[in-house]
Amino acid sequence: xxxxPARRFRRFAPLFTAFVVGAIAAVEAQPAESPGVFxxxxxxxxxxxxxxxxxxxxxxxxGFDVEIATLIARALGRQPQFVNVTFWSIDQSIARGDAxxxxxxxxxxxxxxxxxxxxxxxxxFREVLSVRDADAGTFRTLAxxxxxxxxxxxxxxxxxxxxxxxxxxxxxxxxxxxxxxxxSDLVLGRIDAVLLDNVLANRRRRTEPGFTIQPQxxxxxxxxxxxxxxxxxxxxxxxEILRNAMRDGSLERIFRKWNVWDDAxxxxxxxxxxxxxxxxxxGIDTQSGPLHTTQWQAAGRYLxxxxxxxxxxxxxxxxxxGLAVVVGVLIATGRVYGGPxxxxxxxxxxxxxxxxxxxxxxxxxxxxxxxAVRLPAFAAALLGLALNYAxxxxxxxxxxxxxxxxxxxxxARTLGLSERQVLTLxxxxxxxxxxxxxxxxxxxxxxxxxxxxxxxxxxxxxxxTQIFATNVGSWVVPxxxxxGLYLAMSLPVAALARSLETRWRKPTA
Amino acid sequence: xxxxxxxxHPVLRIADVRLDRGARTILTGAAVEVTSGELVALMGxxxxxxxxxLRAVAGLxxxxxxxxxxxxxxxxxxxxxxxATLAALRRKVGMVFQFHCLFEHLTAVQNVCLAPVHAHGLRxxxxxxxxxxxxxxxxxxxxxxxxxxxxxxxxxxxxxIARALAVDPPLLLMDEPTASLDAIRRGELGALLRELLAxxxxxxxxxxDEDFARAFATRIVRMEDGAVL
Numbered sequence: 001x002x003x004x005p006a007r008r009f010r011r012f013a014p015l016f017t018a019f020v021v022g023a024i025a026a027v028e029a030q031p032a033e034s035p036g037v038f039x040x041x042x043x044x045x046x047x048x049x050x051x052x053x054x055x056x057x058x059x060x061x062x063g064f065d066v067e068i069a070t071l072i073a074r075a076l077g078r079q080p081q082f083v084n085v086t087f088w089s090i091d092q093s094i095a096r097g098d099a100x101x102x103x104x105x106x107x108x109x110x111x112x113x114x115x116x117x118x119x120x121x122x123x124x125f126r127e128v129l130s131v132r133d134a135d136a137g138t139f140r141t142l143a144x145x146x147x148x149x150x151x152x153x154x155x156x157x158x159x160x161x162x163x164x165x166x167x168x169x170x171x172x173x174x175x176x177x178x179x180x181x182x183x184s185d186l187v188l189g190r191i192d193a194v195l196l197d198n199v200l201a202n203r204r205r206r207t208e209p210g211f212t213i214q215p216q217x218x219x220x221x222x223x224x225x226x227x228x229x230x231x232x233x234x235x236x237x238x239x240e241i242l243r244n245a246m247r248d249g250s251l252e253r254i255f256r257k258w259n260v261w262d263d264a265x266x267x268x269x270x271x272x273x274x275x276x277x278x279x280x281x282x283g284i285d286t287q288s289g290p291l292h293t294t295q296w297q298a299a300g301r302y303l304x305x306x307x308x309x310x311x312x313x314x315x316x317x318x319x320x321x322g323l324a325v326v327v328g329v330l331i332a333t334g335r336v337y338g339g340p341x342x343x344x345x346x347x348x349x350x351x352x353x354x355x356x357x358x359x360x361x362x363x364x365x366x367x368x369x370x371x372a373v374r375l376p377a378f379a380a381a382l383l384g385l386a387l388n389y390a391x392x393x394x395x396x397x398x399x400x401x402x403x404x405x406x407x408x409x410x411x412a413r414t415l416g417l418s419e420r421q422v423l424t425l426x427x428x429x430x431x432x433x434x435x436x437x438x439x440x441x442x443x444x445x446x447x448x449x450x451x452x453x454x455x456x457x458x459x460x461x462x463x464x465t466q467i468f469a470t471n472v473g474s475w476v477v478p479x480x481x482x483x484g485l486y487l488a489m490s491l492p493v494a495a496l497a498r499s500l501e502t503r504w505r506k507p508t509a
Numbered sequence: 510x511x512x513x514x515x516x517x518h519p520v521l522r523i524a525d526v527r528l529d530r531g532a533r534t535i536l537t538g539a540a541v542e543v544t545s546g547e548l549v550a551l552m553g554x555x556x557x558x559x560x561x562x563l564r565a566v567a568g569l570x571x572x573x574x575x576x577x578x579x580x581x582x583x584x585x586x587x588x589x590x591x592x593a594t595l596a597a598l599r600r601k602v603g604m605v606f607q608f609h610c611l612f613e614h615l616t617a618v619q620n621v622c623l624a625p626v627h628a629h630g631l632r633x634x635x636x637x638x639x640x641x642x643x644x645x646x647x648x649x650x651x652x653x654x655x656x657x658x659x660x661x662x663x664x665x666x667x668x669x670i671a672r673a674l675a676v677d678p679p680l681l682l683m684d685e686p687t688a689s690l691d692a693i694r695r696g697e698l699g700a701l702l703r704e705l706l707a708x709x710x711x712x713x714x715x716x717x718d719e720d721f722a723r724a725f726a727t728r729i730v731r732m733e734d735g736a737v738l
Contacts, residue, residue, distance in 0.1 A: 411610035414567050416599035416628035416676065425627060429614045504614075 038073035038080050041094060042066075042104035043087040045178065049203065049258035050105040064258040065103040068122065068225075068242075071250060072101070075241040088155045088177075088470060091116060094226050100234060102226040105199070107157050108280040112226055115473030117235040121222030121278055122242050122251060123260070124268040125197040127158050129214040130205075132186060136212040139193055145171045148192035151182035154463070155470035157221050157281050158195045174377075174457050175467065181367065183208050185457075188370050190377070197221065199260055221281040222268070246273055299477050302468045309464035310485045316381060316460065317447045317489075323386035324446070325439070328393025333423070335394065336401050346394075353391035359452055361388055366456045381453035389446055396438045400431035433504055440497035444490045461485055519578075520545050520680050520711045521566065526575035526586060528558075528565060528735075535561045536572065537735040541713075543680070548702060548712040550726035552719065558735040559715035560607075563682045566713070567604045568595050580679045599628070603673030607685040609665045611657035617668045618644065618653040621675050629676050636675070643671035647701060663694040667701070674710075681705070683714040687721050699725040 042051040042065055054060040061082055073080035083099040090102040094116060101119075112118050131139040139145055142165040150165070151174040152158040162173035174191055176182045182194040183201075187210040194201070194211075201213045225242075227235040245251040246269040255261040271278055334346045353361070365387075366380040375383065404427045412422040451462030465482035469475045521543040528536040536558045543549045551559045564570045565584075566577055574586040579601045584590050590598070611620050621640035625631040631639070644650040647667040652660055660668065666686065673681055687695045695718070702712060702725055716722055722729050731738045 405610075407606060407608060407610040408612060410569050411604075411606060411612070412623075414569065414599060414602070414604040415624035415672070416596060417624065418596075418628075421627050425623065426612055426614075430612075433614060 036078055038069075038076055038078035038101075039083050039099035040069040040073070040080060041083040041085040041090050041099035041102045042069075043085060043090065045087065047180075047203070049199065049260055051103075064123075064254050064260065065105065067254045067257075068245075068251070069101070069103050071245055071254070072225075072238055072241050075244070076237065088466060091226060091470070091473065092475065094228055097228060100227065100231070101238065105197075105223055106226055108222040108224045108278075109157060110280050111471055111473040112224070113280060115229065117227040117229050117232045119225035119227065119235055120239045120242055120272045121224050121268060122246075122272075123199075123223040123255065124264040125199050125221055125223065126217040126264070127161060127195055127219040127221065128198045128201050129216065129218060130183065130186060130194040130196070130201050130211045131192065131214065132189075133210055133212050135192065136214070140214055141216060142171065142195070142218065143169050145169065145193055147171065149174050149190070150193045150195055151176055151185060151191040151457070152195045153177075153179050153182070153200075155467055156196075157219060158197070159467070160471075161219055162195055175454075175459060175463065176457055177455055180204065181457075183211060184367070184370075186211055188374060190370075190374065202260075219281055220264075222278065243273055296477065298468070298472045299481060302464075302478070303481070306461065306464055306468065306481055306485060309459055309461040310489065312459060313447065313450050313461040314489050316378070316385070316453065316458070317443070317450050320382050320385035320389060320450070321443050321446055323382065324389035324393050327386065327390035328397055331390060331394035332397035332401060335398050337419075337423075350391045350394055353388055358384070358388045358449060359455065362452060362456055377453075377456045377458050381450075381456050381458045384456075385446060385450060385453065389442060392442060393439065396435045396442070397431060400434040401427060403434055404430045436497060436501060440494060443493055447490050447493075448486065518545055519543065520580050521713060522576070522578040523562070523566065523737075524576045524578075526562070526565060526572050526577060528561060528570060528572040535735050536565070538575065539732070539735065539737045540575075541730055541737055543711060543713050545679070545711050546706065546709055546727075548706050548714070548725060548727045550722035550729045551713060551715045551732060552717070552722055552729055553732035555717075557732040559732055560684050561735075562732070563604070563684055563713065563715050566680075567602050567682055568598045600676065601679050603676070603678040603681045605666070605669045605673050605681070605683040605686065607688055609657070609669040611660075611665055611669055611672070613657050616654045616656055617649065617660065617664075617671075620657070620668060621672045624672070625675050639675060640671065643674060644668070646704075647671055662689040663697065666690070666698065670701070674705075679711060681710060681712045683712065685716055686714055687716060687718045695721055 044051050044053055044061060048063050050065045051061055051063040054062045066082075069082075070080045083093070085093040085098065085102070087104060090104060090106060091112065093099065094102045106112070108118060108121055129139070129142065139148070142150070142161075145165075146169050149172045150162055152162055154175040154177055159173060159175055162171070165171055166173050174182075179196060179200045182191065182196065183204040185191050186194050187208060195218060198213070205211065205213060225238060227238065242251070251269070252261060252265070255265060268278075331346050331350065334342050338346065362381070362384040365384045366375060366377065369375070408426055408430065409422055412426040417425060450460055454460060454463035454466075461482060465478045469478040472478065519542045521541070523539055523541040526536050526539045527534065539558065539562055541549070541551070541562075551562065553559050561570060565572050566579065568584065568590060571589060572584075572586045576586060577584040579598060582594060582597045582601055584594065584598065611617070612623065615623065618637065618640050621643060622633065622636040625636040625639060626633050641650060641653070644653050647670060649664050649667045649671070652664050652668070657665055657668075670681075670683075686698060690698060699721060705712065706727070714726070
């Protein structure tokens with residue numbers, strides 16, 4: 001019997017292999033380098049004025065980085081080709097050769113200079129503080145925000161500034177994965193200020209009323225293009241193109257078109273053209289950054305925050321799982337014992353949750369319902385994970401309850417136990433033993449899924465690792481540490497479950 | 510009630526019970542009376558309705574017509590028994606299933622103590638003492654802390670009998686008690702049932718085992734096609 005499938009597989013193996021290879025090639029959307037094409041990576045989620053889909057023609061990109069990429073490509077005699085990469089992955093994507101250059105409002109940092117070939121700065125921005133209109137007279141500088149929550153975009157100079165300000169002034173840095181929600185949370189009152197560059201703040205103020213951009217400059221930084229470290233000649237060619245564009249006014253025209261030209265740019269252009277060395281950022285001490293330490297020294301420095309983030313991960317996972325188990329048991333009990341209406345409603349809930357992505361549920365819970373219920377980030381994360389996992393747990397418990405044999409239930413009934421006692425003393429305990437193994441799997445899955453709550457600004461282990469990796473410019477040590485910490489959390493859970501299963505199976509006679 | 514009446518009054522009266530499952534009639538007017546102190550063997554071919562009749566007496570099957578009375582508790586055909594009636598019935602009837610149906614997550618002694626403590630409100634210490642007496646009487650006290658899957662068929666059956674008798678019901682039902690026993694174990698079971706009779710207990714057993722019934726039953730009642738002959 002076994003030989004037949006094996007023979008059949010051998011016959012179809014070449015076809016199967018071709019299919020898998022083809023599927024992988026199809027999924028691997030990044031175009032390969034070809035002589036006539038200039039691939040540039042950016043994140044359209046960043047939006048205008050950097051890179052965004054044209055609202056009238058969603059397949060067409062527009063923004064000043066799009067025009068700069070086109071300018072460079074044409075000067076190189078190639079066709080520009082866009083590669084869509086998440087903002088915080090652009091460095092790694094360029095390093096592995098997915099595109100020739102990354103352009104998406106990328107900040108000049110010491111780490112980027114050390115790990116990639118960076119172009120000359122082509123735009124100068126200011127880090128500015130945005131506060132609610134009512135607080136404009138109270139919160140003028142970071143020093144005024146002692147004990148307050150200040151949001152910014154993850155992996156940016158602004159985040160480093162906030163971490164330092166956290167130590168100096170006792171404020172709490174809140175990290176976001178996008179540059180839109182910091183401002184909406186500011187207006188909602190979830191945070192008290194936002195530190196981001198003036199381009200992003202000005203753009204947001206045009207659509208989101210209720211906040212004021214303070215005039216003081218917290219720090220000055222620059223946008224650059226990033227090229228793989230081993231492609232310095234290409235970077236040099238691009239630098240020459242950028243300098244020419246500064247000289248002939250084409251870069252100024254692009255910035256004016258996108259309404260971001262200001263008094264700082266002529267000075268920057270003059271310094272670039274004069275060959276004056278330009279610091280990555282001013283207003284922040286870049287000498288004490290991770291660049292000046294080895295990866296292992298950086299790991300030592302980041303370890304306490306990774307351990308703190310692990311505590312958040314394990315506490316969040318345990319609380320969410322506890323709540324998911326309680327809600328899951330109630331749903332399963334309702335589906336097994338409830339009336340038709342209750343069964344219909346509970347089945348609807350389970351299918352709704354299972355049929356939609358957890359990320360969407362988290363967004364709806366935290367941002368979508370914010371106008372009605374303003375949940376704190378941790379509470380929203382806990383509730384989101386718990387309600388999602390409750391649906392899956394309920395299916396495990398329902399099938400476990402239904403797997404307890406009728407004979408066991410009838411024996412309990414003939415002994416005079418009430419239906420409630422049958423459930424709590426006989427059916428429930430037996431179902432729990434059946435459900436234990438899948439529950440353990442779910443808990444380990446939840447431990448890892450908890451990384452999704454970073455979109456709600458909860459600083460858990462994966463998010464902390466991303467920040468670590470961005471700051472050291474590599475995923476090797478941060479990734480290994482992160483994996484080690486996840487294993488340290490999940491292996492004991494699996495061991496505990498195995499020992500419980502063994503104890504329940506072990507002969508006691 | 511005088512001692513002689515107690516010895517002769519009917520513990521179980523089954524009158525004209527008809528039980529349908531969909532279009533199929535399983536019991537067609539079954540009628541049996543079992544008097545206190547009797548061991549009645551209900552015999553008949555497979556599908557004759559023996560087990561269904563036991564299940565109806567235990568309140569596990571509702572029936573369309575007729576009446577079942579167990580020591581003053583009445584189940585009326587054609588109507589759902591109330592929760593109170595079922596609760597009263599289950600103080601009168603103990604049942605030992607063909608496959609014992611011991612609770613898999615509990616040890617032998619926990620199986621025996623469960624109903625006395627939770628359904629009858631006995632103190633756990635008193636229930637444990639009673640369980641110990643029963644398990645000792647049935648020769649399985651040394652297996653008190655074993656889980657059901659660690660017991661042999663004979664041991665499991667004795668624990669199941671102890672569990673059913675722990676709340677001292679006037680009537681004990683047994684479904685195919687010899688089905689999984691070898692000749693020696695059958696003999697041991699017979700001896701045990703005789704002891705129960707000697708204690709004044711009343712038993713109704715469904716069995717295929719003619720020799721066993723002839724050897725140990727005080728009376729044999731035969732069934733065929735859902736009717737008592």
